[in-house]
Amino acid sequence: MKNVIQNLNKTFDNKVRLGIMAALTVNAKLSFVDIKNLLELTDGNLASHLKALEKAEYILVAKLFINRKPNTTYKITELGKKEFEAHLKALEELINQQNTVRPSENG
Amino acid sequence: MKNVIQNLNKTFDNKVRLGIMAALTVNAKLSFVDIKNLLELTDGNLASHLKALEKAEYILVAKLFINRKPNTTYKITELGKKEFEAHLKALEELINQQNTVRPSENG
Numbered sequence: 001m002k003n004v005i006q007n008l009n010k011t012f013d014n015k016v017r018l019g020i021m022a023a024l025t026v027n028a029k030l031s032f033v034d035i036k037n038l039l040e041l042t043d044g045n046l047a048s049h050l051k052a053l054e055k056a057e058y059i060l061v062a063k064l065f066i067n068r069k070p071n072t073t074y075k076i077t078e079l080g081k082k083e084f085e086a087h088l089k090a091l092e093e094l095i096n097q098q099n100t101v102r103p104s105e106n107g
Numbered sequence: 108m109k110n111v112i113q114n115l116n117k118t119f120d121n122k123v124r125l126g127i128m129a130a131l132t133v134n135a136k137l138s139f140v141d142i143k144n145l146l147e148l149t150d151g152n153l154a155s156h157l158k159a160l161e162k163a164e165y166i167l168v169a170k171l172f173i174n175r176k177p178n179t180t181y182k183i184t185e186l187g188k189k190e191f192e193a194h195l196k197a198l199e200e201l202i203n204q205q206n207t208v209r210p211s212e213n214g
Contacts, residue, residue, distance in 0.1 A: 003147055006127035014120050019112035022201050040110055088202050094129050095195050 004097055007057050009092035011056050014043055016041060016049045021084045024059060024076040050074065058083060111204055116190055116198035118163050123148060123156045128191045131166060131183040150206050157181065164192060 010017055019039040023030055030038070036046050053059045058080030064071045076084070119125055126146040130137060137145070143153050160166045165187030171178045183191070 003126075003145060004129055005122045005146055008122040008125070010122065013122050015112045015115040015117065016110055018115070018201060019110075020203060022111055027207055038110060039112055088205060092202055094125060095199055098129060098132055098195060 004090075004094045005091070007086065009087040009090075010082065011052065011058065012087045014049065016045060017053060020046075020053060020074075021058065021080065022078065024074060025081065025084060028074040029062070029073045031071065035074065053080070056080075076101060111197075111201045114193065114200070115199075116194040118159065118165065119191065119194045121156065123152060124160060127153075127156060127160060128165065128183065128187065129179075129180060132188065132191060136169070136180045136182040138178065142181065160187070163187075 012021065016039065020035060021034055023038055027034075032043075032046065032050075033067055035041075035050075036043065039046070044051065050061075054061055059074050060077055062073050062075070064073070119128065123146065126169045127142060130142055130145055139150075139153065139157075143146075143150065146153070147150075157166065157168075161168055164184055167184055168184050169182070171180070184195075
């Protein structure tokens with residue numbers, strides 16, 4: 001049995017981060033409040049995961065002012081897209097491996 | 108966009124735990140060393156995750172003595188099987204949602 005977890009990306013080892021990347025893959029950009037409502041999270045929880053993904057350069061933050069009100073939006077980077085797709089592919093391999101192999105009696 | 112992460116199980120929020128559950132789904136039972144080699148982990152790292160999965164009653168530990176030598180094996184519980192399958196199904200939904208929806212320009 002191949003090591004099914006070696007291609008999984010530790011940075012995505014959290015369902016909130018999976019949710020953020022999934023949301024930013026299917027939306028060109030989203031605000032903090034958009035993501036918070038979409039994933040039903042607290043401010044603090046979301047902020048810490050956004051920071052980690054930003055640090056890994058998987059997402060970009062754009063801070064604008066609209067009618068003198070701060071408007072912060074997030075978007076996925078090319079690196080983020082590439083790494084997230086690879087992570088999903090590795091997850092798919094793990095899932096497919098479960099579906100094909102029946103439990104074997106060993107030892 | 109439905110909240111794709113609500114059905115993900117926090118206990119499986121770690122690739123090592125995904126690997127352990129995957130291995131114990133396709134093998135009736137495995138020893139500590141089996142799992143350690145399969146997933147290329149350190150003793151300490153593996154032990155902490157096995158403990159958490161045992162505490163959640165997703166795996167069972169059997170401690171035997173073979174020729175007076177301790178032999179500890181692990182196997183998945185029915186609860187573990189059920190929860191892991193639900194987790195994989197939620198991951199599959201997240202992945203499929205990525206494959207179907209193209210990035211939309213919004214706002």
